[in-house]
Amino acid sequence: MSDYLALDTGTLPERLSGIEAVASRVGPDPATWSVKEVGDGNLNLVFIVEGPSGTVIVKQALPYVRLVGDSWPLPLTRAFFEYHALTRQAARDPGRVPEVFHFDEDQALIVMEYLSPHAILRGRLIAGQKTEGLGEALGRFCARTAFRGSDLSMKTPEKKADTALFLGNVELCDITESLVFTDPYFQAEMNNHNPHLDALVTELRGEVALKTEAQHMLAKFANNAETLCHGDLHTGSVMCTDAETRVIDPEFGFYGPMGFDIGMLIANFLMAYLSQPAHRGDELDAYQEWILSVVDETWTSFASEFSTLWEAERTGILYPATLFEDQNHSASGALSDKLRDIWADALGFCGIEQHRRTLSLAHNADFESIEDAETRGKLEARNLRLGAYLLMNRTTIADTSELLDIARSFNRKDAP
Amino acid sequence: MSDYLALDTGTLPERLSGIEAVASRVGPDPATWSVKEVGDGNLNLVFIVEGPSGTVIVKQALPYVRLVGDSWPLPLTRAFFEYHALTRQAARDPGRVPEVFHFDEDQALIVMEYLSPHAILRGRLIAGQKTEGLGEALGRFCARTAFRGSDLSMKTPEKKADTALFLGNVELCDITESLVFTDPYFQAEMNNHNPHLDALVTELRGEVALKTEAQHMLAKFANNAETLCHGDLHTGSVMCTDAETRVIDPEFGFYGPMGFDIGMLIANFLMAYLSQPAHRGDELDAYQEWILSVVDETWTSFASEFSTLWEAERTGILYPATLFEDQNHSASGALSDKLRDIWADALGFCGIEQHRRTLSLAHNADFESIEDAETRGKLEARNLRLGAYLLMNRTTIADTSELLDIARSFNRKDAP
Incomplete structure (x- = not known):
């Protein structure tokens, strides 16, 4: 996980550029994407990425508890468990959880379905x-x-x-x-x-x-x-x-x-x-x-x-x-x-x-x-x-x- | 586990020769060892190895259920679990289980204390x-x-x-x-x-x-x-x-x-x-x-x-x-x-x-x-x-x- 880097709205497009599963849903040119950080939960970064073809959610784990700060470290592997839980839940109750488009284990990052107007x-x-x-x-x-x-x-x-x-x-x-x-x-x-x-x-x-x-x-x-x-x-x-x-x-x-x-x-x-x-x-x-x-x-x-x-x-x-x-x-x-x-x-x-x-x-x-x-x-x-x-x-x-x-x-x- | 080989009384001394933990308990020269197969359980090979310095038990898993034969395959990894269970039990209730002298995971083989006259x-x-x-x-x-x-x-x-x-x-x-x-x-x-x-x-x-x-x-x-x-x-x-x-x-x-x-x-x-x-x-x-x-x-x-x-x-x-x-x-x-x-x-x-x-x-x-x-x-x-x-x-x-x-x-x- 040495190359993990917490994303921000500026670095996100480059990180996801060239990934077909993302490009096909948002649009091929990252320069046309608009990125908003919306995470208000206790633990993670969450971005809405909107482009000419559609919108996706990007959720990235931080190496600590967001609510508390870096005094409370929390492993990035939680993204790995979230990804595996999501895929199993999707198989067991189809359609109930957000569809996963892309998972990057090193970056602790999941690109998934944007739920709107939920x-x-x-x-x-x-x-x-x-x-x-x-x-x-x-x-x-x-x-x-x-x-x-x-x-x-x-x-x-x-x-x-x-x-x-x-x-x-x-x-x-x-x-x-x-x-x-x-x-x-x-x-x-x-x-x-x-x-x-x-x-x-x-x-x-x-x-x-x-x-x-x-x-x-x-x-x-x-x-x-x-x-x-x-x-x-x-x-x-x-x-x-x-x-x-x-x-x-x-x-x-x-x-x-x-x-x-x-x-x-x-x-x-x-x-x-x-x-x-x-x-x-x-x-x-x-x-x-x-x-x-x-x-x-x-x-x-x-x-x-x-x-x-x-x-x-x-x-x-x-x-x-x-x-x-x-x-x-x-x-x-x-x-x-x-x-x-x-x-x-x-x-x-x-x-x-x-x-x-x-x-x-x-x-x-x-x-x-x-x-x-x-x-x-x-x-x-x-x-x-x-x-x-x-x-x-x-x-x-x-x-x-x-x-x-x-x-x-x-x-x-x-x-x- | 490609080099696994089920032992017999003839091949056992060569397999264990040069292993210090065995040599120190049985005797340094395998030619002086006497080997008896005594397994009467359902699953494994068991040998008593006696030498000038003492006696040990050698237990080796077979890739099938001994009681039934090779129509019922059973993985050699059970020796791995036995070894790990024995070491934990020895730590948790000292002296109650046989002492382990040597474990060979590839050969699914444990050399352990000979209990006598039990x-x-x-x-x-x-x-x-x-x-x-x-x-x-x-x-x-x-x-x-x-x-x-x-x-x-x-x-x-x-x-x-x-x-x-x-x-x-x-x-x-x-x-x-x-x-x-x-x-x-x-x-x-x-x-x-x-x-x-x-x-x-x-x-x-x-x-x-x-x-x-x-x-x-x-x-x-x-x-x-x-x-x-x-x-x-x-x-x-x-x-x-x-x-x-x-x-x-x-x-x-x-x-x-x-x-x-x-x-x-x-x-x-x-x-x-x-x-x-x-x-x-x-x-x-x-x-x-x-x-x-x-x-x-x-x-x-x-x-x-x-x-x-x-x-x-x-x-x-x-x-x-x-x-x-x-x-x-x-x-x-x-x-x-x-x-x-x-x-x-x-x-x-x-x-x-x-x-x-x-x-x-x-x-x-x-x-x-x-x-x-x-x-x-x-x-x-x-x-x-x-x-x-x-x-x-x-x-x-x-x-x-x-x-x-x-x-x-x-x-x-x-x-x-």
């Missing part, structure tokens, strides 16, 4: 916008990537080799292991939280059973390599129009529990839900209920697609058809068990994601954009309490209907 | 011999390798890299995935069982819940990379004298569930126990109870050593001391949860190992050495029923005391 889902939720088929698309994406990246579907030598490949994504997993699963639960150096939460934070950090359950979930994250997870599937990793949903940014990709992505996603919908009282006026109730309907739709779509694939594509070593057909048995009991376990895991990961977005380093705009700290604190407190409830009761919450009722009860004006 | 534990159990401290040593070995090979102890980059390395042991894992977890539960091609068991086998293969639970355990085996397991820890992989216990043959090494090794071990003790009525006369009851005491000792030793390491060596990412000390909390609740989960997993793997040794390709001498098929069938039936009971009830069997009572009830003369 906007980041988180901002759309804060603004009260709806997307048709949102939950259906995301649930199906989670189901297809979960199923098709697992020993339910893949040949075991390929599954093991791919798991080994992604075990190289050490530093990005380390971020999740620390910032998501551990830091929220003690006074870690990089933490920050709203001072109005001090008493509640002390209370939560005093609950040894809560910390124990969070660590049980970390053990699953770190060890249970069921499938290739997106690894960072919050509402900032989803781009939408009113009618279309796309998934981006899988650089945290790793083989982990099937409930991880969908749990993180549900957490981010619940945080959008709980923060709405600070963003909406008249339409509050209706829009909050729409968000809850997306949660319901996400899980329903997941369970439905997973069940379809279970019947149609179970070609791996797990629950092989021969074993059950031998006696004209169905493996539907095993499917129910599996969905039950994924659901419980998802609720556990959900609760932890709710905590870390309020207590650890990286907060989310749903709450952060609420200027009044006291109002924000009141809503964040509901979020912390709901997260704790879901983590602690994950194996006994029967279905989304029960989950939504629980969410509503934590959203009541007279909630503690 | 004999294979399975034969000793069939013969009614006792070993002092047997359960204590094996439980401690399982605890130390489980704990020290996990995210409880290792730095996560090393843990992930080592997990990735062992994910290359595809073919040997495939043997376990097929022959242990799946074949017993349907009419697989390589199966064989005692015709006296036909009715019971049909009954068991008709239990869809049983097959489902076996597959749930396979999912854990294939995905949940908690620690480096021995992978084949039956009583044929243990060598003993009356006072000493050593563990050999970890070529099936892989990162998997902490309960796998100890569960397989308990299964093999229970099979020794159930087969005793065909081997013992007057001393039957006393010797059977001694075997059960070894089961008790094995788990007690495991739990005790694991708990000691939990307090003294928890240096990994899981359940970090800082998280609990922050509030003067203890992580002892988490330890109890962990031991409970390992115990339940162990009982599940135990039941499956009992089944596969009666129904799949590789049976064990405890039963196979019983000449009368009807007598053998009666004892094997107890074993199948006990295995099913343990697999189905693994989460509700409280402790070894309850396990031993269950084993005794399946051993009754009037048992079905």
